[in-house]
Amino acid sequence: MRKIAMAVSLSVFIAFLVATAFLIRPFGYPPSQMDDYIIENAQSETGTNNVVTAVVFDYRGFDTLGEATILFTAVAGVIMLFRRKRRE
Amino acid sequence: MMSKIVRTMSSILSFFIFVYGLYLIMHGHSTPGGGFQGGAVVASGIALLIVALGSHNLHKSLKERHLSILESGGALIFIGLAFGGLATLFFYNFLVGSPIFGHIPPPGPNPGDIWTGGVIPFMNLAVGLKVFAGLSAVLLVMALAISVMEVEE
Numbered sequence: 157m158r159k160i161a162m163a164v165s166l167s168v169f170i171a172f173l174v175a176t177a178f179l180i181r182p183f184g185y186p187p188s189q190m191d192d193y194i195i196e197n198a199q200s201e202t203g204t205n206n207v208v209t210a211v212v213f214d215y216r217g218f219d220t221l222g223e224a225t226i227l228f229t230a231v232a233g234v235i236m237l238f239r240r241k242r243r244e
Numbered sequence: 245m246m247s248k249i250v251r252t253m254s255s256i257l258s259f260f261i262f263v264y265g266l267y268l269i270m271h272g273h274s275t276p277g278g279g280f281q282g283g284a285v286v287a288s289g290i291a292l293l294i295v296a297l298g299s300h301n302l303h304k305s306l307k308e309r310h311l312s313i314l315e316s317g318g319a320l321i322f323i324g325l326a327f328g329g330l331a332t333l334f335f336y337n338f339l340v341g342s343p344i345f346g347h348i349p350p351p352g353p354n355p356g357d358i359w360t361g362g363v364i365p366f367m368n369l370a371v372g373l374k375v376f377a378g379l380s381a382v383l384l385v386m387a388l389a390i391s392v393m394e395v396e397e
Contacts, residue, residue: 217334224374
């Protein structure tokens with residue numbers, strides 16, 4: 157019973173993936189103006205030559221803040237898990 | 245703890261790994277790289293030292309308590325810099341055009357300038373400090389736990 161349910165759900169999932177792969181839009185469409193804007197203006201607005209860094213730390217700073225929070229939470233969890241008991 | 249040859253060579257090599265990680269952090273706004281990558285490189289130097297010297301010997305000079313203080317300090321610097329631009333917008337780059345890291349490069353390909361980027365070099369430094377301290381603390385704590393388990397068995 158469990159195996160049948162697993163097979164059915166897996167086949168539905170695979171059919172969904174294949175259908176999505178055929179229905180996906182062609183690469184680069186619809187064209188967006190935002191990447192052109194960033195490539196044009198990143199050097200004059202943020203003063204960095206590295207546009208990737210300009211996006212990560214300036215245009216999408218909130219995203220980097222979330223990443224930093226995730227790292228902080230992970231490190232806090234590991235240190236809490238491996239802290240040494242004081243038995244003596 | 246490994247043999248004397250390994251210890252000597254890793255002590256020499258770790259210095260160059262640290263310098264390379266610092267280079268990646270400080271040039272993050274003009275060349276590929278940045279805070280996350282540079283911090284990971286510096287933490288890999290710490291991993292080399294842990295493997296070569298043993299976690300207990302390294303723990304005498306590098307405590308995970310201090311590392312977590314460093315990590316929290318990096319996070320606080322990052323959020324503080326983000327709040328610094330609050331007069332205009334959260335995460336606004338308020339140092340572009342100012343005397344500190346304020347040069348604006350000419351558009352298009354150019355030879356590059358370290359004194360550009362506004363607040364981005366400081367943010368790279370803060371994130372690099374944070375990633376280095378966080379990953380090193382995780383590695384050190386796990387290595388200490390493994391060595392304690394080996395002693396108890």
